[in-house]
Amino acid sequence: MNNLKKNGRKLIFDYIVIGTGPAGSVIAKMLTDDKKTSVLVLEAGENNDRDEPIRDSTFAPELEESFFPQYFWQGEGVPQEELDERTFEWTTGRLSGGGSSINGEQYVRPTSVVFREWERLLGPLWSPGRAIRHFKRLEKYNGETNNPGAHGFKGRIHIRQAPVNPTVMAEKLVTAIELATGFQEILDYNDPKTPLGPFTRWQLYQKPNGRRESASTAFLSSDIMTSNGHGIKGRKLRVLYKSTVLRVLFSNKRAVGVEFLKEGKCIRVFARKMVIVSAGINSTQLLMLSGIGPAQLLRKAGIPVLFNNPNVGKHLRNHTLNFAVFTTNPNDRALPSDDPNALYTGGAFLPNPTPGADPKRREVQLVGIGSNSSLAIAIIFLRPRSRGSIKIQNNDPMKIVLADEGFLTIPGDLDTVKNIYKIYIRNIAEELARIDPAYRLMSPTPEVIDDDTQLEEFIKQNFAHNHHQQSSLRMAPLQRGGVVDRRGRVHGVKNLVVADASIFPFTVDGNTAAPAYLVGYTIARQLRLRNRYFRTHRNKSKRYGEYEE
Ligand SMILES: Cc1cc2nc3c(=O)[nH]c(=O)nc-3n(C[C@H](O)[C@H](O)[C@H](O)COP(=O)(O)OP(=O)(O)OC[C@H]3O[C@@H](n4cnc5c(N)ncnc54)[C@H](O)[C@@H]3O)c2cc1C
Known part of the structure; x- marks a missing residue:
């Protein structure tokens, strides 16, 4: 077992972020904006931003149909009982930008009706008004509207309304x-x-010239980091590609680091403040492999139980x-x-x-x-009201999960x-x-x-599969089926956050990338506020919940 070392010492970052999809990329960029906070990002795939099939939007339909192994996780869900035992692909992007680098590019925000449900369950942090404010900060809208107040024109994500x-x-x-x-x-x-x-006219994740805009091109671009993953202009960011996280490491129920596989080597790296899981469809598996999940399932898989939470993997939804x-x-x-x-x-x-x-x-x-x-x-x-589940088969991180989407x-x-x-x-x-x-x-x-x-x-x-997997690690109180609280903090342990589409508390009424960006943005803001608070208040006895924006 290797520890990632610098000058012979083990390498420690303030945060470790797992995954560069819409949520992970936003978080990595936002946390390092202060040039003080250090972040290590681990991404299983490579950076393929320059590949023609990724850049050129006209390849989107082919990507969605062929699931090329160089860009996609390869997997299949379990046979669907209500669909004559048919199986469907269990996949998304395995590259910088995650699903946003290979998806159908449709930009659809959930409506206020959905966010009112989120707000009722989780409080004002997820209100419709705040969601709209956050979308406005994220987007750079290039299109027509009768309501310019609903759009942002200076954010990092180019949105192109097309065709004219x-x-x-x-x-x-x-x-x-x-x-x-x-x-x-x-x-x-x-x-x-x-x-x-x-x-x-659809609203598309595209630059003005029609090229794909992904989480990678918007948040991990050349003004943020070098092509080999080093933050520039003093930004304390390090992105490692071809680095597959196997599990989160704990000390007394406090997340302290992760173990990952890079080019055949198993490496350990540590986080002072927090580990943030933004691994999309793989986040559930990572929690289970780390000892958080239904006790019976974990024991059967040969994994020591850190926190017994039967809600982990339970509320999988898809359109x-x-x-x-x-x-x-x-x-x-x-x-x-x-x-x-x-x-x-x-x-x-x-x-x-x-x-x-x-x-x-x-x-x-x-x-x-x-x-x-x-x-x-x-x-x-x-x-849809139907629900599915995700289960690990054993303690082998390379073994595909049993993803049962419970369609119909x-x-x-x-x-x-x-x-x-x-x-x-x-x-x-x-x-x-x-x-x-x-x-x-x-x-x-x-x-x-x-x-x-x-x-x-x-x-x-x-029937076809549309890759809008969500909610297998619901953001909700524990007693109401939750795995993480309203700031993405995992129930039952410390210093571990999940931020991606797996935490949507209720099914969104449109495609899933926009709310994944929003989840990343909102949770990153909370983490920044917490950092700022601790920096300015030496007396750390107060909880940062009292100082929410
Ligand atoms: C074919 C297809 C078409 C789609 N079309 C649309 C669309 O038109 N509009 C839309 O809004 N949404 C669409 N979606 C859905 C959308 O892309 C996803 O909902 C969105 O990308 C989810 O974001 P995320 O941050 O939750 O995770 P992801 O985008 O899945 O990112 C997770 C990242 O984590 C990495 N990762 C996973 N496990 C590990 C590990 N163990 N170690 C290290 N890294 C890891 C992955 O490689 C990936 O880069 C589509 C999805 C697919 C697959």
């Missing part, structure tokens, strides 16, 4: 959705005043994903010829169409994906997806065909939609 001029295909789809649902076209779905309706495919008019382009980086052909956010559901709550996301010969609508149900295990979820086809898709198909008869619903056919048994079968066969 919608294609005829996008316009036809949006008109059809307007007519089919009664919701008017909206300009800016991230404006809290217009969370529902169809639109021709559902299905498709409807239309023929198109060969004269209609899916994307403007001068802007292939726009990626999508319109879309919509809508309420659950089931009679009795809240008509003001966003629960459905439709994404137009056009090509020369077809228009697919990706259908995402954003508020609560029957109401299947009913909602059926209603989306029966009400929204059926009506959109009719309106589209009225606008232009060349647009015909091919899959599922209207006959399948009208037959309950066939529709159910279609949904199960057609």
Whole structure:
């Protein structure tokens, strides 16, 4: 076993951050802004920011389909009982920027309805007003809006609204959705005043020239660190790639460091203040390997129990994903010829169409994906009740976890997806065909939609995975299913924080990268406040909770 050493002494940092996804990268940058705090970041993957498939946004669809081993974790979930025992990929980005370096680039903030739930459970730190303030500080918005007060224009994350001029295909789809649902076209779905309706322009994680903006390009860029991971201009940042953390080290229930694998060597490194786990879909496994989790499971795996918390790995959630495919008019382009980086052909956010559901709550996301010969609508149900779980198999960090996403295990979820086809898709198909008869619903056919048994079968066969894994380490009080408190501090131990999509307390009503950035930003601010407080108040007897912003 090696200790990472400098001048023969073991190397100690103020913080160790595990992972460079949206949450980890923001935290690493923010904690080192003061040029006093030292941070070591450990990332299993490499820095691939310069690779064409990562930089060039037009590769996004291919990345999402092929899961190239050089950029993705390779894994599979357990067979899904309600989906005829089918298995789905259990993966995300394994490279600098994590999922943000390979994802579909859609920038979608959760609505205020979601943050009101977070606030009720966790207090004002997670209120809708504060969330919007934080998003504004993070983003550099490059697009149109009727509510400039809702956007930020000076943050580090470039957001490009695209395309400027919608294609005829996008316009036809949006008109059809307007007519089919009664919701008017909206300009800016991230404006809290217009969370529902169809639109021709997505907001994308892209620089003004259409190149991908990831957590790596936004927060670990050349003005922050050198290409080999050294902070510049006095920034006490060190990023080590190809460094896979195996477990967190403790002394009397206090996290003091981590053990990681780098190029065949097992190395130990230490943290004075805190270890921050931002490993995304792997955070649950790391906690369990470190002795935090359901006692019975840990004992069976041969891991000494540090803190028995049955909530660890228990509340895994994901959105559902299905498709409807239309023929198109060969004269209609899916994307403007001068802007292939726009990626999508319109879309919509809508309420659950089931009679009795809240008509003001966003629960459905439709994404137009056009090509020369077809228009697919990706259908995402954003508020499924089904829950899954993550379990380790034994104490071997290299052994894949048993990730059971529990898709459609609560029957109401299947009913909602059926209603989306029966009400929204059926009506959109009719309106589209009225606008232009060349647009015909091919899959599922209207006959399948009208037959309950066939529709159910279609949904199960057609079901896809959309990589919005969240909530397996819920941020909530222990008695209410929590693993971390409102500042991400792990219950039952000291100096250990989790900050990433795994701590979302309630399912978000859109894609998951924006709230992961927000979680990182909010927790980093809290850590900075704590540092500032301890620096200025020598009397450390007061708890920093009293000095929250
Ligand atoms: C194909 C795909 C498409 C998606 N499309 C969209 C989209 O269009 N819009 C959107 O908002 N979201 C999208 N998402 C989801 C989004 O990218 C994730 O929710 C987001 O990246 C989560 O951020 P995070 O900080 O929680 O973790 P991650 O982004 O997963 O980052 C975790 C990092 O930790 C590293 N890591 C993990 N384990 C270890 C370890 N043991 N040691 C060291 N490092 C480790 C990983 O390599 C990774 O870099 C998509 C995801 C995928 C996979």
